Amino acid sequence: MKEESKMVEKFGYFGKILWVNLSTHEINEREIPEEWYHQYLGGYGLAARILFEEIPFDADPLGPDNILAFMPGLLTGTTTPFTGRYMVCGKSPLSGGWGDSNSGGTFGPEIKRCGYDGIIFVGKSEKPVYLLIKEGKATIEDASSLWGKDAIETDELLRIKHGNRIRVAAIGMAGENLIRNAGIVNDKGRIAARSGLGAVMGSKKLKAVALIGATKYPYKNKNSVIQMTKEYKDKMKFKDLMSRVMMKFNNILPGMMRLIKMDLFLTEGMQVTMMSKYGTGLSTAISSEVGDAPVKNWNGVGYIDFPQKKVRNLTAQNLEQWKVKPYGCFSCPLRCGAILSVPELNLKETHRPEYETATAFGALILNDDVNTLLKVNEYLNRAGYDSISAGGVVAFAIECFENGIITKEDTGGLEIGWGKSESIMPLLEMIVKREHIGAILADGVKIAAEKIGKGAEKYAVHANGQELPMHDSKFGPSLATTYVSDPTPGRHTAASIDFMEVGPIGKFIKGLKIPKSKKHKYNSKGPAQAFMAKIHQTVNALGFCNFATWSGNIRLLDFIFQATGIQLTNDDLIKIGYRIQTLRQAFNAKHGAIQHQINTRALGIPPMEKGPLKGITLDIKTMVRDYYESMNWDPETGIPTNSVLEHLELDFAKTSLKLNTKNTTIVMLP
Numbered sequence: 001m002k003e004e005s006k007m008v009e010k011f012g013y014f015g016k017i018l019w020v021n022l023s024t025h026e027i028n029e030r031e032i033p034e035e036w037y038h039q040y041l042g043g044y045g046l047a048a049r050i051l052f053e054e055i056p057f058d059a060d061p062l063g064p065d066n067i068l069a070f071m072p073g074l075l076t077g078t079t080t081p082f083t084g085r086y087m088v089c090g091k092s093p094l095s096g097g098w099g100d101s102n103s104g105g106t107f108g109p110e111i112k113r114c115g116y117d118g119i120i121f122v123g124k125s126e127k128p129v130y131l132l133i134k135e136g137k138a139t140i141e142d143a144s145s146l147w148g149k150d151a152i153e154t155d156e157l158l159r160i161k162h163g164n165r166i167r168v169a170a171i172g173m174a175g176e177n178l179i180r181n182a183g184i185v186n187d188k189g190r191i192a193a194r195s196g197l198g199a200v201m202g203s204k205k206l207k208a209v210a211l212i213g214a215t216k217y218p219y220k221n222k223n224s225v226i227q228m229t230k231e232y233k234d235k236m237k238f239k240d241l242m243s244r245v246m247m248k249f250n251n252i253l254p255g256m257m258r259l260i261k262m263d264l265f266l267t268e269g270m271q272v273t274m275m276s277k278y279g280t281g282l283s284t285a286i287s288s289e290v291g292d293a294p295v296k297n298w299n300g301v302g303y304i305d306f307p308q309k310k311v312r313n314l315t316a317q318n319l320e321q322w323k324v325k326p327y328g329c330f331s332c333p334l335r336c337g338a339i340l341s342v343p344e345l346n347l348k349e350t351h352r353p354e355y356e357t358a359t360a361f362g363a364l365i366l367n368d369d370v371n372t373l374l375k376v377n378e379y380l381n382r383a384g385y386d387s388i389s390a391g392g393v394v395a396f397a398i399e400c401f402e403n404g405i406i407t408k409e410d411t412g413g414l415e416i417g418w419g420k421s422e423s424i425m426p427l428l429e430m431i432v433k434r435e436h437i438g439a440i441l442a443d444g445v446k447i448a449a450e451k452i453g454k455g456a457e458k459y460a461v462h463a464n465g466q467e468l469p470m471h472d473s474k475f476g477p478s479l480a481t482t483y484v485s486d487p488t489p490g491r492h493t494a495a496s497i498d499f500m501e502v503g504p505i506g507k508f509i510k511g512l513k514i515p516k517s518k519k520h521k522y523n524s525k526g527p528a529q530a531f532m533a534k535i536h537q538t539v540n541a542l543g544f545c546n547f548a549t550w551s552g553n554i555r556l557l558d559f560i561f562q563a564t565g566i567q568l569t570n571d572d573l574i575k576i577g578y579r580i581q582t583l584r585q586a587f588n589a590k591h592g593a594i595q596h597q598i599n600t601r602a603l604g605i606p607p608m609e610k611g612p613l614k615g616i617t618l619d620i621k622t623m624v625r626d627y628y629e630s631m632n633w634d635p636e637t638g639i640p641t642n643s644v645l646e647h648l649e650l651d652f653a654k655t656s657l658k659l660n661t662k663n664t665t666i667v668m669l670p
């Protein structure tokens, strides 16, 4: 057995995945070598090990050679707090490299209840189908009557047909129409949104995955896990005094923070108390004011272009008026979601918009109309369209329109512009239906800018094809490193040291020492960024939600051991994460997808002349090189070196990299 773990007995996993060939409609079980669970845990770690070898380097992301994997984390299905997540993996139609996305709700644990550690789809069906697992039997079913329905309707129709116990992950119109930013929706509004994997699902004519399982999670010691879960919940700080004070003064807080140049920060108590009440939208107003939120397509200033009286309409505090009940993913003690009822918009039950959606359809495009936000949020959930990317695409279209690059002739007569709330829904529908300019915008801002020309690329804010999230990298510089150099580009939830250190990340796992770095000292960040990248992979592969890492100490090694029998040390956690991140990077090297393209607005080139981010220009070359160097990858190209591949027992990747080096495109940084 490998050095980082010692197997006691086989617990915590089933040792098999379901392998579904959509071209031939054959369904098989494939055994997974036991040591892979020790080396890669579960989730996208395990997927990386499988997909690296199975997806050919020249596979078209929207063709039959691409593979789509649904992978729950190793601890998913246990009561371990925050571990209800599953990951969808495949080759991304946005970046041409490794794609993954994750979602909470209750779908991930259901994969385990079906007795599998993952479900993998290869090939492409001729007609629309869905996979059904029921009473221990997997079948491919006709989905002709579901094709054309939105993701929530699909979920409801499958419940009517197969019973309310069913758990569904489905695509909506965006996935069907191969919108490159499409996601996959479960639990009627949770979405594995990023990387465009809903389009991959659509290209395979796979409408849904519908599961009813009855298999129990194979705990090593169930009682211990339950007891530790109870202890964890008992010490959560739901009644933090400071949070109560902050919530009371939330109208004046953003302006105060900007004036005294206070950084974003969360204590454990704030994270637990405020997130459980307001969810991610708790920071919508603050982020816009202090420079965290990108404003006016990354070219504006919050307090000038989108002052507090506007942004306040979109905050979670304002959305409280429609809140019916809190919502939480499986095994989550925090429950950061909420269900709203908005009768005036005919929305009987809708998920509360997250921070990312409220900012992408708020400060980013200067929309201050909360009704528009609520309608957009519901529409995107039903269409299965990543709200971050959708906001980025709308912002791009608006700026092109304002500059005469696209006109009413392109939009079918629709007038779009900054703050023109009434035009947002028609524009989104145009994109999802691929009508007029929507047919071009449907491919995301990078490809759209290439097709439109006339200087449109200036307004296309993306990294390696993925629209950037709602966290300005000039505010948290290492976000730029993550955006441009992580195997899944353009992600705030990846491994940025500056983003993770907003909360008490150091408390999460006892004994882990995070290397020091300084926010705007660009040559100080490599070791910390690399450390965070490694730990982040392990946390994901176990099935944790990112918010666990800000919610206080968890007895992580004990949870892993009592659930699975796998005994690990902190050093093992780091090495496993290092292995997963290196393999994801090797996947991109194999597919010629290591690129370093990022819109210069994200770097402060030229620097802003006003606002909290005034004068900031990031030294991206130094940050990326130092990160690569700290990962022991080639510092110039980012390709993992042979010695690091050997060290991580990734020897099998060496041949592929050697064979395909000629396909590796290195696009220089600006």
Ligand code: SF4
Pocket (backbone or CB within 6 Å): 082, 084, 104, 105, 327, 328, 329, 332, 333, 334, 335, 336, 337, 545, 546, 547, 548
């Ligand atoms: S913190 Fe929120 S997103 Fe994370 S698991 Fe809990 S409910 Fe889900």
